[in-house]
Amino acid sequence: MDKIVIKGGVPLNGEVQVSGAKNSALPLLFATLLAEGQSEICNIPDLRDINTAVKLLCELGADAGRVQDCVRVDACKIASIEAPYDLVKTMRASVLVLGPLLARFGHARVSLPGGCAIGARPIDQHLKGFEALGAEITLDHGYVEAKAEKLVGAKINFDMPTVGGTENLLMAAALAEGETVLENAAREPEIVQLADALNSMGAKIEGAGTAVIRIQGVEKLQPLECSVIPDRIEAGTFMIAAAITGGNVLIKGAVREHQEALIGKMVEAGVRIEEEADGLRVVGPGKIRSVDIRTSVFPGFPTDMQAQFMALMTRAEGSSRISETVFENRFMHVGELQRMGADILIDGNSAIIRGVEQMTGAPVMATDLRASASLILAGLASENTTEVSRIYHLDRGYEKIEKKLAALGANVWREKE
Ligand SMILES: CC(=O)N[C@H]1[C@@H](OP(=O)(O)OP(=O)(O)OC[C@H]2O[C@@H](n3ccc(=O)[nH]c3=O)[C@H](O)[C@@H]2O)O[C@H](CO)[C@@H](O)[C@@H]1O
Numbered sequence: 001m002d003k004i005v006i007k008g009g010v011p012l013n014g015e016v017q018v019s020g021a022k023n024s025a026l027p028l029l030f031a032t033l034l035a036e037g038q039s040e041i042c043n044i045p046d047l048r049d050i051n052t053a054v055k056l057l058c059e060l061g062a063d064a065g066r067v068q069d070c071v072r073v074d075a076c077k078i079a080s081i082e083a084p085y086d087l088v089k090t091m092r093a094s095v096l097v098l099g100p101l102l103a104r105f106g107h108a109r110v111s112l113p114g115g116c117a118i119g120a121r122p123i124d125q126h127l128k129g130f131e132a133l134g135a136e137i138t139l140d141h142g143y144v145e146a147k148a149e150k151l152v153g154a155k156i157n158f159d160m161p162t163v164g165g166t167e168n169l170l171m172a173a174a175l176a177e178g179e180t181v182l183e184n185a186a187r188e189p190e191i192v193q194l195a196d197a198l199n200s201m202g203a204k205i206e207g208a209g210t211a212v213i214r215i216q217g218v219e220k221l222q223p224l225e226c227s228v229i230p231d232r233i234e235a236g237t238f239m240i241a242a243a244i245t246g247g248n249v250l251i252k253g254a255v256r257e258h259q260e261a262l263i264g265k266m267v268e269a270g271v272r273i274e275e276e277a278d279g280l281r282v283v284g285p286g287k288i289r290s291v292d293i294r295t296s297v298f299p300g301f302p303t304d305m306q307a308q309f310m311a312l313m314t315r316a317e318g319s320s321r322i323s324e325t326v327f328e329n330r331f332m333h334v335g336e337l338q339r340m341g342a343d344i345l346i347d348g349n350s351a352i353i354r355g356v357e358q359m360t361g362a363p364v365m366a367t368d369l370r371a372s373a374s375l376i377l378a379g380l381a382s383e384n385t386t387e388v389s390r391i392y393h394l395d396r397g398y399e400k401i402e403k404k405l406a407a408l409g410a411n412v413w414r415e416k417e
């Protein structure tokens with residue numbers, strides 16, 4: 001297994017290119033199952049989750065593979081409608097094959113993903129939506145099975161705005177008969193990209209990016225050709241890297257409209273952020289100010305940036321409160337940050353962080369994807385050496401992060417444990 005080693009204390013300088021968004025690429029890859037013929041999606045990041053998705057598409061019988069930064073998927077011949085446990089357990093987003101398989105073949109069987117490090121993460125809202133479209137759902141031997149002679153449009157009101165649930169239902173409803181209305185839908189940029197992509201395939205979807213999405217079902221969809229939007233969470237992670245080291249970095253490809261909540265909080269913390277033609281320039285302050293955050297659905301502060309923002313607050317002047325409202329167990333990084341000298345107290349779903357003058361490097365363990373990133377960020381701003389182990393979590397979602405950071409001047413590299 002690999003670990004990341006960081007010798008902290010270097011202000012980052014230069015330019016870094018943001019990769020394609022994992023959380024957009026995954027639903028787009030599964031959307032290719034909706035059409036016969038060859039789809040091509042470009043600007044696909046080179047990540048473990050993408051490899052898992054391609055493997056899953058092949059397992060279903062599609063002819064899928066990477067050609068440079070594109071993935072081509074020929075979904076003419078689908079031999080299986082089952083997503084097995086071995087793949088689903090390593091990547092929860094595998095449940096996104098349910099919608100497309102059900103819509104095109106009337107049948108899908110997917111291993112239930114179960115809980116993970118950050119929370120229970122049920123899929124009841126996805127299943128409620130499929131049932132409303134007329135599917136029969138059964139749970140058996142750890143698998144969820146969905147069957148329908150035909151899907152018929154319906155009104156679906158989600159109990160909470162769920163990203164995966166909205167995506168799964170968008171894909172299923174695209175081929176259902178008649179109109180589907182999704183209420184209390186998620187509004188993330190990844191939803192907008194999926195709806196745009198489906199429309200380019202011939203779907204009729206209106207309202208993506210708002211809480212109410214209307215889908216007029218069509219009989220058939222064409223193969224997909226598109227390019228993945230920049231990863232706003234990777235971009236945000238580099239924004240914090242620049243800020244926490246007191247550096248000056250142009251984050252190329254970062255989109256301001258995708259980052260308003262993060263930008264607002266970083267500016268409050270004293271960070272200078274300027275929009276340039278090809279991205280966002282972030283200039284770290286001499287002293288970081290404490291600010292409170294509360295995670296929320298888009299356009300609120302993203303839960304996927306909570307751990308990284310906490311790393312920033314460990315170095316701020318004063319005390320800040322970070323409340324996590326999306327996932328019930330997303331403070332796994334706290335214990336590891338404490339090992340590096342952070343002063344953090346957990347109070348229910350909030351963490352109270354009192355900034356410290358200096359943190360010291362330590363061997364720490366990555367517990368999930370964004371926790372891994374927060375430990376690297378803390379390491380960049382700490383004295384001595386930090387070693388982050390179990391970085392297979394990191395490799396799910398960050399493309400060559402150590403190389404990108406090293407190109408900005410950081411002393412960071414990957415080693416075998
Ligand atoms: C691959 C991908 O895009 N992952 C993102 C997606 O995950 P994911 O799509 O799994 O997250 P959701 O938006 O569905 O989850 C939001 C909340 O709703 C709950 N819920 C969700 C569905 C359901 O059927 N029942 C239910 O109770 C979840 O447990 C969670 O508390 O959005 C999350 C929230 O922005 C991000 O952290 C993840 O990075």
Ligand SMILES: C=C(OP(=O)(O)O)C(=O)O
Nearest residue numbers: 023092093304369370397
């Ligand atoms: C939680 C995340 O991903 P996933 O939904 O794939 O677990 C993430 O990207 O931070």
